[in-house]
Amino acid sequence: MSKLILLLAVAFSSSSFSQVSCSHCTSIVDALENPAGVTHLDLHALGLGQLPKEINQFVNLKSLNLSENFIEEINFDTLQLSGLEVLDISKNPGFNTFALEGIETCSPNLKNINFSNTNCISVSPTLAKCKELKILNLSNNWIQFLPKQLGDLDKLITLNLGNNQLKLLPFLDDLWKLEELDISENEDLHLKEVGASLLLKESLKSLIVTPEEKLSKGLPNVFEVLAIEKLTIKNGSIDALNSRLSRNVTLKTIVLDNVNVLNPKRFTAWLNRMTNVSRIEFKNMVVPKLLDEIVSVNVMQFDYCMISDKDELRKVKPRITMIAHATDISQGNYVGNAKILDLAESNVVVTPDVVVMNDDMIDNKLVPIVKQREQVSIIQADTPCHVRTENSFFEIPSEAFLTQSGQIYEGEVKVVVKEYMDPIENALTSTPMVYRTNGRNELFSSSGMLDFRAYDDQGNELKPNPESTIQVQMNDLQPSQSPDFYTFNESTNNWESELPPVSSRLARRKSRVLDSLNKISAAEVTGFQQVPIFLNLKYKRSRRDPYILSFTVEKGRRTPIRKVPSFTRFLYSSNADQSWVARRNSWKIDTTLTDEMKNVLSKVKKDTRRVKRSWGDEPNSGNFVVPRVIKNLEMEPNIENDNYILSFVYQDTVRRFPVVPNFGGSIRRIQAKEKANFKSFLLAQKTAKKEQAVIERYEKTVLEKYAQVVRERRAQAIATFPDFETANREYLRFGLSSFGLVNCDYFFRNVPDNYIAFDTVGTDVNGRAINVPYDVRNVYLDDNVFVATSSDKVPIYKNRRAIIFFLISPVEIAIVKGWERLKNGFCQPTVERVSISESDSPAAIKRKILAAGG
Amino acid sequence: MKKMILISLSFLCHFSDAQVRVFNQHAKELIEAKDTVMEIEENSASNEEYDFLVNGSDRLNAILLSETKSVSRARPDELKKSQTLMSLASLATTAWKGTQYADAKKWRALSKHFQRAFNRSTSKFNYTKEISFRIKLVNNHGKRFYCDKKVGVSDLNLYSGKKPTGLTKSEKEEQPDPVPLDYFTEQDLVNQFMRQLNRQKIMRDLKSGRYACVGISVEIDERTLNKKRIPTARVVIIFGARRLRDLRLKEPSTEDAP
The missing domain is CATH 3.40.33.10 (CAP)
Structure with missing residues (x-):
């Protein structure tokens, strides 16, 4: 009986296992075998032009990766993916971020959206209806305007707006849970205004900015009171940063990423004043001189840096820990300030050059596990024709081929094309991926690679005709990057530089830009803002009468509606109804004062003080850019309860207090005063309405005309931008100046977080022992990179999707599922075996590897 | 003597504070x-x-x-x-x-x-x-009155005139009944x-x-009842x-x- 139960249990478990076996799928075909069991669907880099129709069948889908495709629009109205939490549409050039209608009903639980590298110029306000959104990535686009409605995303924690063309971030005021913000490489963004928006946000921890050229010290004074822990300064030149940053008590880490330090002496002096900062990191830059004079920090980190004077490192205080990634900090017998002999005991941590590869990888002589499949076409050399493969399109003119003797060939041509568009397939086929130059071994991160060869009817190899070049249009796997072009020289086993791409399709893109711009409102295009007067709420918590509130207008009292000359985009409104509140200076709370109310009022008071303190010294700081602690202040008579309802928004929450004016005297006098008071209230409301009508009229007439001009200028600017085609390409386009392997890549320079050494013996999931070979292949899916390393030096990256595998027999691959650290420091890998055969294509083996869950 | 004054003052202060506390506490319970x-x-x-x-x-x-x-x-x-x-x-x-x-x-x-x-x-x-x-x-018509709990003519024990004192038993019997004060x-x-x-x-x-x-x-x-007070x-x-x-x-x- 017990055996029967056991068998049943095994059968049940196996059946349930088969149901969820493909919860993480990378192809729609595999996923459709059990659609209900699919939770993660990875359809990246499949050349998709539109979303597969079967997507609605995956009712339990949580994560959908559509990156690196050619999807231009998704009709969310027809979709029903209620459990979807992560949606990645990055690197889909030309994706219409305005067509998001129905996204909130289709996927109400969306938490993470990635629209990076889609070449969009804004996003639809509909996005703000995704109330559960926590992470939003809009980086590497052409965004100049973002809708105010994004402020409704109350749960947003991470916002990446890097590398755009933003000028204003009006919604930032309302994002109170923001922890990480990247606004780097937005040239026209006013950091002072951003600082104003972030001023009272206690949750903010990390901020990435590019210093403004207009400001003499790169960062405005307001940064001294931001509650950030980590400040990253990216891509800019700095002299000495604002010394008032030293007053920022929360700031612990400063990161300089690709920053040109103009005056090292001033920079060092500035850094030494930053007594709270315990860590400084230099990334991708020439490290400034006078490092030895830095004394304030505890940790100095160099990531892919050049150090001009290594002698200085030996003089750095020994208590400062130095960490170097891909940076040579050795000088003679010293690494940093530690002698090499004492390296084990020193506090210096050094990791070697980028990734440690094995020799075969460096020499581009890796033995392939399987061969790449080829596509063969027969064409006539004397007539122009096209050849299309899965990811490429070849436009072959007539007389494009030469014989080995240099004669134009005019017969039948056998064209053989192999494509290398996937890092796992590249790892299986051992594609050469190392570019040796100037003593360095650069590893390619692939944007696309192909092998084009042509043979005559006798089987002799043909050469390209430089007079009549074959034009190639190849899918770009990483449109955000700007790759260089290389051809593989088989005699030297190394890569050589190739011609840059040519441009096309400008007109179509321009019209699309115009279409998108027309969907943006006039106020957003022109950066128009109506700014209320600056109003202080004072709460005096006296023992005598803690119920008294008072309001004061700082500046602009009774100022009529007007334009601010220095900031043309603002329209400064007097807000007559608010000024009425302030005119009746003292009010009394007409309800029992609870502790919660007291706390709110005290916080408002404190925040107002902070704002005033940090903005008091700002030169030329008009009160229109001063951050408003309380917003939307309104006062409405409540005739039924014989008082007034005071309401305002503080930290994204509407607060209401019943209040009465603080008059004294007999009832006769009070009633007479209230009557006069009420009259002035009605008058103020009338004036406010008039002002609003003026603004609305202004928006409809003047602003709309102005917006049209701005739209046209903007579209023209984007269309004629010199790097437009390079930065916004959908395809890689180039001419084939030589046949063979052609590579469109850039260099992978991410330094591993750690290295581990595999033991020579590992175990499979059933506990059987296997031998670990010397050659281990590592695939990093996010970067389109594979690297072959020795088993005792396996690079490990945190937060990167990786697959590690090795060949254990000609018909079996072991995929590393995990490892156990042994006492001798080695790691014993636990692997899953995957059987392969010679007839398997690289794509088929890739599917097996992914199904095994590497 | 000074100490006595001080103590009595502090007692008074405390007493008045206590009244406020009683008022505030009951206000919480009573008012809807x-x-x-x-x-x-x-x-x-x-x-x-x-x-x-x-x-x-x-x-x-x-x-x-x-x-x-x-x-x-x-x-x-x-x-x-x-x-x-x-x-x-x-x-x-x-x-x-x-x-x-x-x-x-x-x-x-x-x-x-x-x-x-x-x-x-x-x-x-x-x-x-x-x-x-x-x-x-109670109306005393602006005249003198006294309190006598032993007479028992009026429930108020307040009578107009001067309280007879130093009388013998026989004199007491001869005395006319005291005139009680009127209610308003x-x-x-x-x-x-x-x-x-x-x-x-x-x-x-x-x-x-x-x-x-x-x-x-x-x-x-009630503190004014049964005393020589109106x-x-x-x-x-x-x-x-x-x-x-x-x-x-x-x-x-x-x-x-x-």
């Missing part, structure tokens, strides 16, 4: 979140003596309420009885028993406690005016009440109907008025349906 407003019933004052020992203070309360309403000539129907104000007035007469009724300065100092207590309730008015005073319940009539009490209102300078506003609600509490001061009642009146009286907000204009 929403005020109830009721019509004031008519109770006209008669010329009969008001025996407060038999009738208590309830009838007197009702009479004074009715009389207050009758003063409001301009808008007699507007003045109503407010449950919150009645509770507050009642609480005040129970909590404060000292000199607050005679000392205007002390009374003014208590107004903020009324305001806080009043804030616990939502009502239709937002201005309050608190008045307090004492009214005499209801009308007299109302007159006293009106005189006090006049003194507080609110009659003009009351007559012109500016007050919307009222709460009255009459509490017979029995009095503590009276607290709280008037409530609408600050935004006669003000109307314009209704938002609605478009006519086609």
Whole structure:
């Protein structure tokens, strides 16, 4: 009986296992075998032009990766993916971020959206209806305007707006849970205004900015009171940063990423004043001189840096820990300030050059596990024709081929094309991926690679005709990057530089830009803002009468509606109804004062003080850019309860207090005063309405005309931008100046977080022992990179999707599922075996590897 | 001696603080979140003596309420009885028993406690005016009187004249029966009440109907009974008025349906 139960249990478990076996799928075909069991669907880099129709069948889908495709629009109205939490549409050039209608009903639980590298110029306000959104990535686009409605995303924690063309971030005021913000490489963004928006946000921890050229010290004074822990300064030149940053008590880490330090002496002096900062990191830059004079920090980190004077490192205080990634900090017998002999005991941590590869990888002589499949076409050399493969399109003119003797060939041509568009397939086929130059071994991160060869009817190899070049249009796997072009020289086993791409399709893109711009409102295009007067709420918590509130207008009292000359985009409104509140200076709370109310009022008071303190010294700081602690202040008579309802928004929450004016005297006098008071209230409301009508009229007439001009200028600017085609390409386009392997890549320079050494013996999931070979292949899916390393030096990256595998027999691959650290420091890998055969294509083996869950 | 004064002063301070605490604490329990407003019933004052020992203070309360309403000539129907104000007035007469009724300065100092207590309730008015005073319940006609608990002629034990002392037993028997003090009539009490209102300078506003609600509490001061003191009642009146009286907000204009 017990055996029967056991068998049943095994059968049940196996059946349930088969149901969820493909919860993480990378192809729609595999996923459709059990659609209900699919939770993660990875359809990246499949050349998709539109979303597969079967997507609605995956009712339990949580994560959908559509990156690196050619999807231009998704009709969310027809979709029903209620459990979807992560949606990645990055690197889909030309994706219409305005067509998001129905996204909130289709996927109400969306938490993470990635629209990076889609070449969009804004996003639809509909996005703000995704109330559960926590992470939003809009980086590497052409965004100049973002809708105010994004402020409704109350749960947003991470916002990446890097590398755009933003000028204003009006919604930032309302994002109170923001922890990480990247606004780097937005040239026209006013950091002072951003600082104003972030001023009272206690949750903010990390901020990435590019210093403004207009400001003499790169960062405005307001940064001294931001509650950030980590400040990253990216891509800019700095002299000495604002010394008032030293007053920022929360700031612990400063990161300089690709920053040109103009005056090292001033920079060092500035850094030494930053007594709270315990860590400084230099990334991708020439490290400034006078490092030895830095004394304030505890940790100095160099990531892919050049150090001009290594002698200085030996003089750095020994208590400062130095960490170097891909940076040579050795000088003679010293690494940093530690002698090499004492390296084990020193506090210096050094990791070697980028990734440690094995020799075969460096020499581009890796033995392939399987061969790449080829596509063969027969064409006539004397007539122009096209050849299309899965990811490429070849436009072959007539007389494009030469014989080995240099004669134009005019017969039948056998064209053989192999494509290398996937890092796992590249790892299986051992594609050469190392570019040796100037003593360095650069590893390619692939944007696309192909092998084009042509043979005559006798089987002799043909050469390209430089007079009549074959034009190639190849899918770009990483449109955000700007790759260089290389051809593989088989005699030297190394890569050589190739011609840059040519441009096309400008007109179509321009019209699309115009279409998108027309969907943006006039106020957003022109950066128009109506700014209320600056109003202080004072709460005096006296023992005598803690119920008294008072309001004061700082500046602009009774100022009529007007334009601010220095900031043309603002329209400064007097807000007559608010000024009425302030005119009746003292009010009394007409309800029992609870502790919660007291706390709110005290916080408002404190925040107002902070704002005033940090903005008091700002030169030329008009009160229109001063951050408003309380917003939307309104006062409405409540005739039924014989008082007034005071309401305002503080930290994204509407607060209401019943209040009465603080008059004294007999009832006769009070009633007479209230009557006069009420009259002035009605008058103020009338004036406010008039002002609003003026603004609305202004928006409809003047602003709309102005917006049209701005739209046209903007579209023209984007269309004629010199790097437009390079930065916004959908395809890689180039001419084939030589046949063979052609590579469109850039260099992978991410330094591993750690290295581990595999033991020579590992175990499979059933506990059987296997031998670990010397050659281990590592695939990093996010970067389109594979690297072959020795088993005792396996690079490990945190937060990167990786697959590690090795060949254990000609018909079996072991995929590393995990490892156990042994006492001798080695790691014993636990692997899953995957059987392969010679007839398997690289794509088929890739599917097996992914199904095994590497 | 100085120490004694100090101790007594601190005791007094503590005592007055305790009264405030009692008032605030009971206000929390008694006052409801929403005020109830009721019509004031008519109770006209008669010329009969008001025996407060038999009738208590309830009838007197009702009479004074009715009389207050009758003063409001301009808008007699507007003045109503407010449950919150009645509770507050009642609480005040129970909590404060000292000199607050005679000392205007002390009374003014208590107004903020009324305001806080009043804030616990939502009502239709937002201005309050608190008045307090004492009214005499027994008429001695301005003459000398004495208290004798052994005679037993009157329940009040108050008699006019001088208390006979040093008499022998036989002299005592020959003495005529002592003349007990008279109760004030209801009308007299109302007159006293009106005189006090006049003194507080609110009659003009009351007559012109500016007050919307009222709460009255009459509490017979037991500390004045069975002593050589004229029995009095503590009276607290709280008037409530609408600050935004006669003000109307314009209704938002609605478009006519086609």
